[in-house]
Amino acid sequence: MGKLLIVGTVAFDAIETPFGKTDKILGGAATFIGLAASQFDVDAAIVSVVGDDFPQEYLDLFSNRDLDISSLEIVPGGKTFFWKGKYHNDLNVRDTLVTELNVLADFSPVVPVGYKDADVVMLGNLHPGIQMSVINQMEKRPKLIILDTMNFWMDNSLQELLEVIKHIDVLALNDEEARQLTGEYSLVKAAQKISEMGPKYVVIKKGEHGALLFYKEQVFFAPALPLEEVFDPTGAGDTFAGGFSGYLASTVDVTFENLKNAIIHGSNLASFCVEKFGTERLLDLERQEVNQRLHQFKALTQFDIELQ
Amino acid sequence: MGKLLIVGTVAFDAIETPFGKTDKILGGAATFIGLAASQFDVDAAIVSVVGDDFPQEYLDLFSNRDLDISSLEIVPGGKTFFWKGKYHNDLNVRDTLVTELNVLADFSPVVPVGYKDADVVMLGNLHPGIQMSVINQMEKRPKLIILDTMNFWMDNSLQELLEVIKHIDVLALNDEEARQLTGEYSLVKAAQKISEMGPKYVVIKKGEHGALLFYKEQVFFAPALPLEEVFDPTGAGDTFAGGFSGYLASTVDVTFENLKNAIIHGSNLASFCVEKFGTERLLDLERQEVNQRLHQFKALTQFDIELQ
Numbered sequence: 001m002g003k004l005l006i007v008g009t010v011a012f013d014a015i016e017t018p019f020g021k022t023d024k025i026l027g028g029a030a031t032f033i034g035l036a037a038s039q040f041d042v043d044a045a046i047v048s049v050v051g052d053d054f055p056q057e058y059l060d061l062f063s064n065r066d067l068d069i070s071s072l073e074i075v076p077g078g079k080t081f082f083w084k085g086k087y088h089n090d091l092n093v094r095d096t097l098v099t100e101l102n103v104l105a106d107f108s109p110v111v112p113v114g115y116k117d118a119d120v121v122m123l124g125n126l127h128p129g130i131q132m133s134v135i136n137q138m139e140k141r142p143k144l145i146i147l148d149t150m151n152f153w154m155d156n157s158l159q160e161l162l163e164v165i166k167h168i169d170v171l172a173l174n175d176e177e178a179r180q181l182t183g184e185y186s187l188v189k190a191a192q193k194i195s196e197m198g199p200k201y202v203v204i205k206k207g208e209h210g211a212l213l214f215y216k217e218q219v220f221f222a223p224a225l226p227l228e229e230v231f232d233p234t235g236a237g238d239t240f241a242g243g244f245s246g247y248l249a250s251t252v253d254v255t256f257e258n259l260k261n262a263i264i265h266g267s268n269l270a271s272f273c274v275e276k277f278g279t280e281r282l283l284d285l286e287r288q289e290v291n292q293r294l295h296q297f298k299a300l301t302q303f304d305i306e307l308q
Numbered sequence: 309m310g311k312l313l314i315v316g317t318v319a320f321d322a323i324e325t326p327f328g329k330t331d332k333i334l335g336g337a338a339t340f341i342g343l344a345a346s347q348f349d350v351d352a353a354i355v356s357v358v359g360d361d362f363p364q365e366y367l368d369l370f371s372n373r374d375l376d377i378s379s380l381e382i383v384p385g386g387k388t389f390f391w392k393g394k395y396h397n398d399l400n401v402r403d404t405l406v407t408e409l410n411v412l413a414d415f416s417p418v419v420p421v422g423y424k425d426a427d428v429v430m431l432g433n434l435h436p437g438i439q440m441s442v443i444n445q446m447e448k449r450p451k452l453i454i455l456d457t458m459n460f461w462m463d464n465s466l467q468e469l470l471e472v473i474k475h476i477d478v479l480a481l482n483d484e485e486a487r488q489l490t491g492e493y494s495l496v497k498a499a500q501k502i503s504e505m506g507p508k509y510v511v512i513k514k515g516e517h518g519a520l521l522f523y524k525e526q527v528f529f530a531p532a533l534p535l536e537e538v539f540d541p542t543g544a545g546d547t548f549a550g551g552f553s554g555y556l557a558s559t560v561d562v563t564f565e566n567l568k569n570a571i572i573h574g575s576n577l578a579s580f581c582v583e584k585f586g587t588e589r590l591l592d593l594e595r596q597e598v599n600q601r602l603h604q605f606k607a608l609t610q611f612d613i614e615l616q
Contacts, residue, residue, distance in 0.1 A: 221609060
C-alpha cells in the first residue's frame, strides 16, 4: 500500500442533462479522483481549496472514506468554485453556462508534510503553474507523476503547460486535446510527439470510445463499457484518473503491464460514475459491484485466437 | 473447411482523399469481402454483375485467389457500376460525387448450384429485395446468414429491409444506422431492438472506434488498431465483413465464442485495407503480416487483473 497525493478542484456543480437537472451539488476534479481512489487500499490526501460555504456534510464524505483533507484549505468568508453546465442530447457535447473561480483564483496549494514522499502524485486539471508548484514541493521524486489537463490551458498558458509536462511521467488528455497540443491528427503520432515532450506514458481519453495507453512503441486499449443509458458524464474523466492513480498507488507498481490494469480499473469506475448525477453513484458504490463489472470488462475484451 | 457465398457489388471506384486521388480502380463490396475471405481456407463464390468494360485482369485477381466467379455475370454491352467519392480531412466524412448504377440496375443474382448449400452466406450492402432473393434460392438453411446494409435502404426500402432482416442471423451496420433503424441512441438498447427483429447477433461497426458484437445479454468489443496513418477508408467495412465471414466459413463454427474471434480477424484485415488506396494493400498482403498483426491485437486488448 502506497501514498497518493491528489491535487485538484473541489467544487459545486450545477448540471443539466436531457434527463434532468440539479441544484448545486458536490463536484470538482479532486472530489471525483478522491472518491474513485478510495476504492483501493491506499493512503490518499486531497490538496484543494473551498470557501466556508462548503458544507461539513461534504467534508465528512471525504473523511469517512479515509481521505486526508488536512490540506483542503477552507477560506473564511470565501466562496467555493462553482461550475454550471448543460449537456446536449449528444452527451459528448456540453455548454458551460457559469464558471465562478471564487477561492480558486488565489489557490496556492500546500503539500502536507506526510505526503512530500508520496509514491504517486495525481495532478487534476488546474493551471499548469499550480501543478508545477506541487511538484516542486515534493521532497522525493515520486514513482509516478500523472497530470490531467485540457484545451483551456493550451489556449491560455501553453508555455507553462509545456514546462510542467517536462517533469511528469503520465500525461492524460482527450483525443481532441492531444491533436491540439501536437498538431497531429493521428493519435499514434500525437502520442509519439507528446512522449518527446517528457512523459514516458501517454493516456488519450476518448470518452464513450474508451482510452488508449501509449508506451514507447506499444499501445494498450481499454473500451468504455457499453451502457444502456449514460445519465450524466460529469466527472467521468476524473473518476477514470482516480481509479487509475488509486490502483497504481495501492500496488506501488508503475510498470507498463500494471498501467494496463490501472486503465481498466479507471474505465471500470468511470462506467459507474455516469449512471447518476455527479458523485451520487460513486458514493453508494460497493466493492462487490466493482468486482462484478471487472468480469464484464474481461468478457468484453478477451478472446481466444491461437496465434502462430 | 466450409463454403462461403458472397453477394454484393463489383465495381469501379474513383477515390479522392487528402493524400491523393485515383482514376477508376477496382472496388465494390463483394470485391473487398472476397479478397479478405480468401485469406482463409474456404471455398468461396462471388455472385455479382459487371459490364463488359470490366477488365480480364481484374477477373483474374479473383480466380488466382480461388474465388469462384462462375456466377459473376458479365453483361454484354453493359457498363460496370461506378462510384466516385471524396473524403474530407476528417476521413470519417465523405461526399459521394458520382453513382452510376449501370448494370446493377437490373441485377438479378443467381446462386450457383454448388453453393445452394453454403455454410455461410455473406450478403453485402445491396437492395434488400435482392438480398432476400438470394436467401430464397438456398436449398438448405445456411448455418449463418450475415447481412450488411446502410441508411440508404432504411430511407428508401424500409419494409423490404425489415422483411429480409427477419430471415438472417447477423445484422452488421454502423452506429448511426443502428440508431436510425431503432430510434434508440444507446447502442445497447439499439442492439436489443434489432435482435427482436430477427437476428441472433448484432454487429455495430464504429469505424476507427472499433466494433461491438451483441448476443443476448452479452457483448464483445474489438478495437480498431491505432494506426499512424489512415490513407483511404474505402472498403474497410467490407473487408471487415470478409474477414468475419471468411473465418466463420473456414471454421464452420457459429458459436458466440467463435464469432468473437471472427470479429478480431475482420478488424485485423480492415486495419490493412485502409493503409493504401482501394484493394491495393489487400492484394499484396502476406499471411505472415496478418499473423503478426493478430499479435498486436492481442497485446492491445489483453490484461491480467486477477478477478475475485
